[in-house]
Amino acid sequence: MITVSAARKSYGDFLALDDVSLQIPDGSLTALLGPSGSGKSTLLRSIAGLEQLDAGTVTIMGRDVTRVAPQRRDIGFVFQHYAAFKHMTVRDNVAFGLKIRKRPKPEIARKVDDLLEIVGLGGFQHRYPAQLSGGQRQRMALARALAVDPQVLLLDEPFGALDAKVRGDLRAWLRRLHNEVKVTTVLVTHDQEEALDVADRIAVLNQGRIEQVGDPEELYDRPANDFVMSFLGSVSRLGDDLVRPHDIRLDRDQQRLAADSGPAGSARVVAARVERVVRLGFEVRVELEDAGTGQRFVAQVTRGASDQLRLEPGDTVYAQATRPSTLAAVS
Numbered sequence: 001m002i003t004v005s006a007a008r009k010s011y012g013d014f015l016a017l018d019d020v021s022l023q024i025p026d027g028s029l030t031a032l033l034g035p036s037g038s039g040k041s042t043l044l045r046s047i048a049g050l051e052q053l054d055a056g057t058v059t060i061m062g063r064d065v066t067r068v069a070p071q072r073r074d075i076g077f078v079f080q081h082y083a084a085f086k087h088m089t090v091r092d093n094v095a096f097g098l099k100i101r102k103r104p105k106p107e108i109a110r111k112v113d114d115l116l117e118i119v120g121l122g123g124f125q126h127r128y129p130a131q132l133s134g135g136q137r138q139r140m141a142l143a144r145a146l147a148v149d150p151q152v153l154l155l156d157e158p159f160g161a162l163d164a165k166v167r168g169d170l171r172a173w174l175r176r177l178h179n180e181v182k183v184t185t186v187l188v189t190h191d192q193e194e195a196l197d198v199a200d201r202i203a204v205l206n207q208g209r210i211e212q213v214g215d216p217e218e219l220y221d222r223p224a225n226d227f228v229m230s231f232l233g234s235v236s237r238l239g240d241d242l243v244r245p246h247d248i249r250l251d252r253d254q255q256r257l258a259a260d261s262g263p264a265g266s267a268r269v270v271a272a273r274v275e276r277v278v279r280l281g282f283e284v285r286v287e288l289e290d291a292g293t294g295q296r297f298v299a300q301v302t303r304g305a306s307d308q309l310r311l312e313p314g315d316t317v318y319a320q321a322t323r324p325s326t327l328a329a330v331s
């Protein structure tokens with residue numbers, strides 16, 4: 001378990017961490033998620049010992065490391081832009097930490113072979129970093145960080161510099177790696193999709209504070225506040241409710257919508273004007289304007305539902321939240 005208690009960190013008069021407490025369970029893959037400047041990296045770097053806290057403590061597996069140097073914290077760290085040793089082969093880069101720890105040669109060879117296999121770089125051991133793609137280089141970075149068997153793996157936007165396709169592949173790969181190696185991992189990301197996809201726990205940060213901690217489903221289904229809800233996906237205001245685009249039903253018949261309201265119960269039916277209909281593969285995004293308030297909102301419906309409704313810009317439809325937010329609406 002990693003425990004951060006009452007952590008504070010200022011840069012000049014800017015408070016980057018404001019009384020942050022967080023527990024990270026053994027073997028979990030926890031994402032620190034938040035907008036730019038929310039303090040994610042500062043928190044990760046404080047766990048690593050690359051930043052000194054002004055107040056508060058960090059313990060790793062019961063050991064208070066608040067004043068312990070980074071190299072004695074038993075952690076592996078991977079940054080967005082990984083500084084590989086350019087003059088060393090992939091193999092030597094991965095072996096580096098083991099060599100400086102003067103481990104026996106056969107042990108190093110075995111370990112490095114295993115790791116290169118795990119990260120899918122088995123055939124690349126004699127290449128130099130410049131001969132690898134961005135995604136391969138980050139996998140090499142992970143192998144290097146894992147080589148010394150750290151208790152904790154800390155990843156600061158490790159896929160941040162890569163294109164969307166490669167990021168997606170690496171996410172799936174990180175998930176598999178974590179299932180195999182099970183080292184307690186903390187991942188900083190500003191990408192909610194990445195956090196929801198890869199992490200088993202998410203801590204949402206905002207302005208140096210933790211807004212909520214939970215598993216992805218919990219955060220998505222029961223966000224603690226408006227900030228968490230909007231940060232985990234786009235939301236619109238429908239009447240008095242904050243609603244996700246998928247949680248809005250549309251019908252041309254107001255009565256039918258009201259009668260067949262199912263679990264939504266008494267959620268209000270709103271008359272709206274269709275502004276735009278955008279086809280996105282299997283789904284259709286309908287941009288609407290509340291006829292009463294003039295407020296814009298977005299509904300995302302299936303292709304089938306959309307074909308049935310034959311929506312055209314200028315049409316009037318009725319909209320209802322199928323899962324209105326339990327949050328108090330803010331004005």
Ligand SMILES: Nc1ncnc2c1ncn2[C@@H]1O[C@H](COP(=O)(O)OP(=O)(O)OP(=O)(O)O)[C@@H](O)[C@H]1O
Pocket residue numbers: 011012014016034035036037038039040041042043190
């Ligand atoms: N060394 C520093 N000196 C001064 N201010 C800093 C320093 N490091 C971070 N900050 C400030 O502290 C705040 C939090 O930074 P941090 O890097 O932790 O945010 P973040 O959530 O990781 O954001 P990003 O996703 O942009 O990296 C930011 O406003 C940043 O400008």
